[in-house]
Amino acid sequence: MNREVIHAAKELSIQVIREAGQIAKERYDHFDMIDEKDGFGDLVTEVDYLTEALILKAINRVFPLHQVHSEEAGSNNLESDWLWLIDPLDGTNNYAIGLSVFAVSITLLFQRKPVLGVVFEPMANRLFVSIQDGKAFCNDRNIQIAKKADIRKGNIGWIQGHKVQHDEKATKLRHHLELNFKRLLRLWAPTIQWCMLAKGDIDGIVLYNSEGDDLYSGVLMVKEAGGIVIDFAGNPFDEMCEEPYLIACHPDYKEYFMNLVKEGLAL
Template identity: 60%
Template sequence: MEDILRAAKKVAIQAALQAGQEAKNRFENINSILEKDDFGDVVTEVDHLAEEIILTHIAKSFPDHCVDSEEIGHNGRQSDWMWIVDPLDGTNNYAIGLPLFATSITLMHQGNPVLAVIYEPMVDRLFVSAADKGAFCNNIRVQTKPCPSIQRGTIGWIQGHKVQNEARAVKLRHHLDVRFKRMMRVWAPTLQWCMLAKGDLDGIVLYNSEGTDLYSGILMVQEAGGLVMDYEGKPFRGMSPEPYLIACHPAHKEHFLKTVAEGMG
């Protein structure tokens, strides 16, 4: 397993860097923006180009592995190993010229994330984490940090595209918005997970948002010493089709559980 992970890390980094640079080079020079569903999500030719770059790298080195990628979907193979690829997390930002986007690659083993690579090309930040190996940004280890006054903290909100203005989500979102200094919605979830991992964000509340951008971020935060749990405080493991999660520094566990419970009540 260690040999596979070493090789996979090299492949994932090369693929993410190449795909991310391609997205950076084409930023504000896109030819095609198409709606991909009824919930406002979009896709550009850069999504497909970056995806092709990443999948080519993976197929060359690991032809027998499963792959689940944002645009193409599942490759139909059966394996204990599965790559989850979001070639352009933050496409909606990218499409309107907002430079907040990333490339995300996760390797799962038997349903658990064991390797995550997230590349933010506009600022050249490469985040890498592996199970039980820590989390790193540009080869420097990162750690979640406690906030001296969590009520004055900055948190991230992530919700699935299909949630829209669901009443419970709106209620919880408003509750959080007025109980912290700032609540961010950047429409590029992997960037929020990375901000929490490196101590620039004080927590994340995620409402029913499962997809190709999720598991790399979860592993990044866990390996940076953060908690990832459900709304009842149970540690999150594996995968879930409808996750409702809180992520934070362990020192703030009870505060987040109480605040979210109030917002859901």
């Protein structure tokens, strides 16, 4: 793995993600185009396309041989050990209804493992950056996952895939988690939840079959902030997976989360 590539990718990502975030911020609450893009009612706006085009142009200029997959444009169909994942507007549904909870996410993977994650929240002006074995930062300040004296009083995030909808197992598990924590958050902007966990603002995440361009930047962020990301069986989550079922938390809470998930799935 070439550290020079990662360093150059980091500098490029920081620059272009701020530019993309500025576009989203300037057009917030007064954009012109909005469409449904699938049968689940998910939305796409002109801002998704504008920010995506900006990011893709920058990556293709500097790394023309890298594989790239983006939320709206799909794949460039190149074969490479290096893979970029772009979510140009994570939280489009929030954005479309005037809820200012959204972000831009850029991830670089090497041989299917995330090595760089950059997330920008334009409305809060928060830039999150993580590099494999290089810690995690918010606006250049090192961040660490938090440990609560009583995890039962904690706030956790719930993330589920578009196709999950009202799956009975997912619904029962979600309800079980709600009964065993102070609050369960569903933000419709997964990267923000991952960054909140890395920053110590929430205390865990349970993810139910949600894989996409918005996942791996957050996974890396949590790991580099001292957290663990495991599947429901307790195995470390280290590389891409088409149907992930995940727990993310402080290492000391591993058994507690695993037991709760096991109980919820057995209902």
